[in-house]
Amino acid sequence: MSIEIYIDLVLVIFLVITGLAVIYVRNLFAVAMLSGIYSLLMASIFVVLDAVDVAFTEASVGAGISTVLMLGVLAITGNREKVSHKSSVLPLLIVIGTGSLLVYGTWDLPMFGDPNAPVHMHVAPEYISNTYKHTGMPNIVTAVLASYRGYDTLGEVGVIFTAGIGVLLLLSKRKTKKEVNQQNKLKEKL
Amino acid sequence: MFLLSTIAILTTIGLALIRAISGPSTYDRILALNMVGTKTTLLIVAIGFLTNRPDFVDIAMVYALINFIGVIAMLKYTRYGQFANSLDPDNLNTDNKEN
Known part of the structure; x- marks a missing residue:
C-alpha cells in the first residue's frame, strides 16, 4: 500500500509539471503533445487507484482521440499561440x-475504501451476494454492464x-473539382 | 525487483517529459509522447506484478494498441498536414518540420 502512495506522489508531481508546461509553452504542437502526456499520466494514476475502466477511457479519449482532434484543428489554424497581455487576476481568483x-x-x-460508506450500503451487498448466482460472471462490474444493464450498454x-x-465523415475530406481535374490531367499525361 | 523497474520507468517518464517540454524539434515531442505511452504500458504491468494482480497485463496490451494508433495519426499529420487523402506524395507538408 505504501509503495502505491509513493508512485502516486511521483505521478502527481509529473502531472503538475505537465500542467504548468501546457500553460507556459507557446508552441501549440508541443501543447497538444503535452496534453496527451497529461492524459497518459492521469490514466496511470487511475490504474494505481484501482479505477482501471476509468483509466481506459482517459487513455483512449484523452491521449488518443483528443490529441488527434487537436492536431486536426492545428492543421486549420496556426502553430503559434498569440501572447495575451490581459490581466488574469480575476480568472485566477475564480x-x-x-x-x-x-x-x-x-x-x-x-x-x-470505507466499507460503511452510504454508497456501499445501498444495492451493492445484493449485487455482491447474487451476481455470481444470477449471471455466472466473476467480475461484478462486467456483469452489471453486460448483463443487468445489457440493453443500456x-x-x-x-x-x-x-x-x-460522424467523426470519420468529418475527417475524410471530399476531393474538390479542381483536384479531380488535376488527377485526370496527370492520368492523361501518363 | 518490480519496485526497481517501477522506479526506472518513473525516471524515464520524467526524462521524456523534459524532452517534450524543451523540444526543440517536432519529432522530439512526438517521440516523447510515444515514450510516455510505452512507459505507461510498462508501468501498468509493473504495478500489476507489484501488487499481485498479473491480469493487468491484458490492460497494458490495449494501452499499447491505443498508443500505436495515436502515434501513427500524429506522424501522418506532421508529414501531410491533414488526415485525409494523404497517400499522395505531392501533399507533403513542408512548413512543419521545425517548430
Whole structure:
C-alpha cells in the first residue's frame, strides 16, 4: 500500500509539471503533445487507484482521440499561440475559489475504501451476494454492464458507433473539382 | 525487483517529459509522447506484478494498441498536414518540420 502512495506522489508531481508546461509553452504542437502526456499520466494514476475502466477511457479519449482532434484543428489554424497581455487576476481568483470549494466538499466524503460508506450500503451487498448466482460472471462490474444493464450498454454501443461514423465523415475530406481535374490531367499525361 | 523497474520507468517518464517540454524539434515531442505511452504500458504491468494482480497485463496490451494508433495519426499529420487523402506524395507538408 505504501509503495502505491509513493508512485502516486511521483505521478502527481509529473502531472503538475505537465500542467504548468501546457500553460507556459507557446508552441501549440508541443501543447497538444503535452496534453496527451497529461492524459497518459492521469490514466496511470487511475490504474494505481484501482479505477482501471476509468483509466481506459482517459487513455483512449484523452491521449488518443483528443490529441488527434487537436492536431486536426492545428492543421486549420496556426502553430503559434498569440501572447495575451490581459490581466488574469480575476480568472485566477475564480479558479482558486472553485478549487477550494471542491476541496472543502471532499471533507464530507467517507474515507477511501470505507466499507460503511452510504454508497456501499445501498444495492451493492445484493449485487455482491447474487451476481455470481444470477449471471455466472466473476467480475461484478462486467456483469452489471453486460448483463443487468445489457440493453443500456447496447444503446451506448449504438451511440458510440454513430459518433464514430460522424467523426470519420468529418475527417475524410471530399476531393474538390479542381483536384479531380488535376488527377485526370496527370492520368492523361501518363 | 518490480519496485526497481517501477522506479526506472518513473525516471524515464520524467526524462521524456523534459524532452517534450524543451523540444526543440517536432519529432522530439512526438517521440516523447510515444515514450510516455510505452512507459505507461510498462508501468501498468509493473504495478500489476507489484501488487499481485498479473491480469493487468491484458490492460497494458490495449494501452499499447491505443498508443500505436495515436502515434501513427500524429506522424501522418506532421508529414501531410491533414488526415485525409494523404497517400499522395505531392501533399507533403513542408512548413512543419521545425517548430
